[in-house]
Amino acid sequence: MPVFVKKVLAWGSLAFLIYFMAFRPEGAAQMFKAIGAALMMMAQGLGDFLTSLMT
Structure with a gap:
């Protein structure tokens, strides 16, 4: 994706967030x-997974 399109989408998302x-x-x-x-x-699930790997 071109850099210009990324910038437009990023600024548009920020504007929508502020408006919202x-x-x-x-x-x-x-x-x-x-x-x-x-x-x-998700963090709890990852923690549970890692805990079960260690036991």
């Missing part, structure tokens, strides 16, 4: 909570 947080803060908070919960579940 400014005009729908409750929805943005719920989205970030869901993303955080998913990341925690």
Whole structure:
């Protein structure tokens, strides 16, 4: 993908994120909570996997 397209997509994503947080803060908070919960579940699964390898 050309560098210009990547820059446009990155700035567009940032603009959407700022707009979303400014005009729908409750929805943005719920989205970030869901993303955080998913990341925690993945980290817990990885930890469980590594623990089971060691035992």
